[in-house]
Amino acid sequence: MAQPQAKPRVAVLVHDGYQELEFWYPLLRLREEEIDAVVLGVDADATYVSHLGYPVIPDQAFSTEPAGSFAGVVIPGRGAGETLVASPEAIRFVADAAAAGAAIGVIGGAFAVLTAAGVQAGPKVAAAADANALPEFFRQFRGQLA
Numbered sequence: 001m002a003q004p005q006a007k008p009r010v011a012v013l014v015h016d017g018y019q020e021l022e023f024w025y026p027l028l029r030l031r032e033e034e035i036d037a038v039v040l041g042v043d044a045d046a047t048y049v050s051h052l053g054y055p056v057i058p059d060q061a062f063s064t065e066p067a068g069s070f071a072g073v074v075i076p077g078r079g080a081g082e083t084l085v086a087s088p089e090a091i092r093f094v095a096d097a098a099a100a101g102a103a104i105g106v107i108g109g110a111f112a113v114l115t116a117a118g119v120q121a122g123p124k125v126a127a128a129a130d131a132n133a134l135p136e137f138f139r140q141f142r143g144q145l146a
Helices: 020-032 079-084 088-099 108-117 131-144
Strands: 009-013 036-041 072-075 103-107 125-128
Touching (some): 009 020, 009 088, 020 036, 020 072, 020 131, 072 079, 072 088, 079 108, 088 103, 103 131, 108 125, 125 131
Parallel strands (some): 009 036, 009 072
């Protein structure tokens, strides 16, 4: 009898100033499909606040486990993208995940994170200019998960 295929794990990054839909839409869609979506922040004990003031406490810090253990990484934009690009831990995590073959999803202002991590556009990178493009972004990103 064939073994059931394991669902992929996806890291959804968070930091202060995140755009609500760019964070919550992919996270909730992944969980709806019963994919293990893990919220990662620089500090697991921090409370990160969106640009409208909504709090998120990450499940764990970037340093908790290797980036290669995730099949995908979602990077929300707005202020989170701007803050994450200044975080060596976030840049290293994204670079290591991409090097391990993970699908990378980048939304809005988070494109600078890809550049800082040395990740080039390609078949394993899904991108959305803003929250209006999230349904198509999610279809593309979900299709890239192994």
